[in-house]
Amino acid sequence: MNKIKNIKCFIFDMDGTIYHDNNLIDGSLELINYLKEKKIDYYFLTNNSSKNTKEYLIKLKSLGIPATNSNIITSGTATIQYLNSIKPQANLFIVGTNSLKKQFSDSGFLVKENPKEKIDYLVVGYDTELTYQKLVDAVYLLSKNVKYIATHPDLLYPAKDNLYYPDCGLFTYMLKVATGRKPLVIGKPEKAIFESIIFEKGYKKTEVMMLGDRLYTDIKGALNANILAGLVLTGETKEKDLEKTTYKPTYVFNSIKDLYLFLKENKD
Ligand SMILES: [Mg+2]
Numbered sequence: 548m549n550k551i552k553n554i555k556c557f558i559f560d561m562d563g564t565i566y567h568d569n570n571l572i573d574g575s576l577e578l579i580n581y582l583k584e585k586k587i588d589y590y591f592l593t594n595n596s597s598k599n600t601k602e603y604l605i606k607l608k609s610l611g612i613p614a615t616n617s618n619i620i621t622s623g624t625a626t627i628q629y630l631n632s633i634k635p636q637a638n639l640f641i642v643g644t645n646s647l648k649k650q651f652s653d654s655g656f657l658v659k660e661n662p663k664e665k666i667d668y669l670v671v672g673y674d675t676e677l678t679y680q681k682l683v684d685a686v687y688l689l690s691k692n693v694k695y696i697a698t699h700p701d702l703l704y705p706a707k708d709n710l711y712y713p714d715c716g717l718f719t720y721m722l723k724v725a726t727g728r729k730p731l732v733i734g735k736p737e738k739a740i741f742e743s744i745i746f747e748k749g750y751k752k753t754e755v756m757m758l759g760d761r762l763y764t765d766i767k768g769a770l771n772a773n774i775l776a777g778l779v780l781t782g783e784t785k786e787k788d789l790e791k792t793t794y795k796p797t798y799v800f801n802s803i804k805d806l807y808l809f810l811k812e813n814k815d
Contacts, residue, residue: 548798550775551806552813556588556750558620558741558774560759561603563782564803565591568707571610572781574804579612581807585814589618590744592757594699594734594764596623596672596715599646622698622715622734623647623672625743627654629733630668630696638665640688642681642718643672643698662688671722671730672698673715682721689726699734701764735764741772758806760784767794779803 559565565575582589591603591614600619607614623643627650630637638657641648651670652658659666662684669688674681689695697719703711719730733739745755756775759765760782769776778784778796781803789799800806 548809548813550753551756551798551809553754554587554756554775555754556590556744556748556756557582558590558592558744558755558757558769559803560757560761560765560782561591561593563760564758564765564779565612566610567781569610571612572779572803574802574807576611578803578807578810579614581810583613588748590620591618592620592735592740592744594622594673594701594715594740595704596621596626596647596698596734597644597675599650600624602646620740620744622740623650625740626670626672626696626698626733627651627656628743628747629739630656630670634667637667639668639670640666640684640693641670641672642677642685643670643674644676647672647674647698666693668694668696670696670698671715671718673701673704674718675712677718682718685722686725689722689728695728695730697730697732697734699740700732700737701734736767736771738768738772741768741774745772745774758800758803762788762792762794762796766792766796769796770794777806779806 600616603619636655640659640662648658700716701714702716704714706712752773757769758777760779762784766776776796777798779800779802
């Protein structure tokens with residue numbers, strides 16, 4: 548646990564780690580307030596690219612969690628940062644929500660609606676406004692060998708009442724069957740989304756820790772990015788799952804409250 552004392556930046560998954568739907572998990576508020584007081588950086592990370600950072604900000608604020616836009620990293624904002632680092636102001640065709648398209652155009656990219664125009668990259672996100680025409684256009688662009696990025700790999704999005712909605716990974720799977728093309732993926736468990744934070748802010752990898760409730764996204768992603776991986780047992784993963792997984796977390800906490808109590812006892 549000594550390594551945790553050196554952490555300058557905590558990255559938190561949200562659902563199952565900080566809150567369940569509209570209820571804060573015990574200890575979240577105390578932990579975030581503590582980090583803020585001690586001037587330790589923190590970010591909230593989500594693979595969901597259908598919403599923008601403002602929508603998450605509203606949610607966190609409604610729960611009383613202190614946050615600003617810059618504390619929230621979606622797979623959409625991480626993709627923007629990645630593309631900005633290699634081709635700012637690129638011409639993009641986006642299979643994504645209007646909210647995602649606006650984030651890209653607000654960041655200086657030229658978002659095209661006609662696939663016959665010059666397109667540098669096809670970007671696929673969690674498009675809850677998907678239409679047949681967008682799929683036709685995406686297949687056309689992939690057949691023309693346009694470069695291809697997906698915001699995240701999730702096949703299904705866990706909605707309310709145990710329902711699952713088709714997510715970004717299902718769209719890219721469909722496009723792979725159609726064209727044989729596979730995207731560069733940015734979101735968890737790929738390291739790109741973590742590196743977008745680490746490199747942009749200039750942290751050493753030993754100064755960054757991820758906390759989340761899913762082994763195959765949060766923990767696998769942290770291990771891919773070579774940062775400390777903390778699992779909380781307040782979400783999807785149960786203690787017995789740890790025996791058979793290949794994604795071994797560096798630390799396991801019953802809940803986020805345990806991390807808060809550790810920091811309070813050992814850093815003060
Ligand atoms: Mg989660």
